[in-house]
Amino acid sequence: AIRMTQSPSSFSASTGDRVTITCRASQGISSYLAWYQQKPGKAPKLLIYAASTLQSGVPSRFSGSGSGTDFTLTISCLQSEDFATYYCQQYYSYPPYTFGQGTKLEIK
C-alpha cells in the first residue's frame, strides 16, 4: 500500500497567516491526490482534487500543488472558519486508497 505522510501533524497559526501543509507519498502517484477539510463532529469536505483543481464552491484562498511524491496545500490568508483538520488522499493505486494521518490547524 502507498503510505501518505503529512507534515506537520499539528500547528498553530493566526487569522491572516499564510500556511502550507505538506503531503508526501511513499511512491509516485502522478497527480492523483485530493485534499479534505474536517471540522469536529462533521464529515470530511473535499477541497482539492487532481492535486491542484479547486472543488466548486471552495474559497480561492485554498490552493494545491505538486506531482509525483510531494504535494502541498496552501491557505493564503487564514480565516477563522479554516481552523480544522486537513487530510490528503491518494487515489493512484488501490486497494487500498490511503489517507495521510491528518494535520490539525489550531488558533494561536
Place this chain on the structure above:
Amino acid sequence: EVQLVQSGAEVKKPGESLRISCKGSGYSFTSYWISWVRQMPGKGLEWMGRIDPSDSYTNYSPSFQGHVTISADKSISTAYLQWSSLKASDTAMYYCARHAGRTGTTGNWFDPWGQGTLVTVSS
C-alpha cells in the same frame, strides 16, 4: 442536490451483528462507486472498501477484508456496511462517500460524504 444519508447511531454489545446503511439521492446511484471510511475516536481516516452498485462488485482494504461486508441494493439506492460479530475495537464513526467520477474513470476522490454513523460496541 447529490446527497448521501446514513442511518442513525448504534449501540451494540460484543458479538452482536449490525448493518448500517447509506442512501444516495440526486444522481444515478448505479453510475458511481460508493466507499466506506472508518474514523476511530480521535484518529484519522481509513478506507475500508468500495462497491460498484451496478453489479455489487466489491474491493476491500486488506485491513478490513473478512471483517466486514459491503453490499448494495440498487432498487432503493442504498449501500450497506455489515458486521457479523462486533468487537469493542469496531467502535468508530463510519462514513460512506461517493466516488466523484463515474465508474471506470479515474475520478476516485470522494464527494460527497454521508453525515456519518457512530457505532459504539460495549458490554
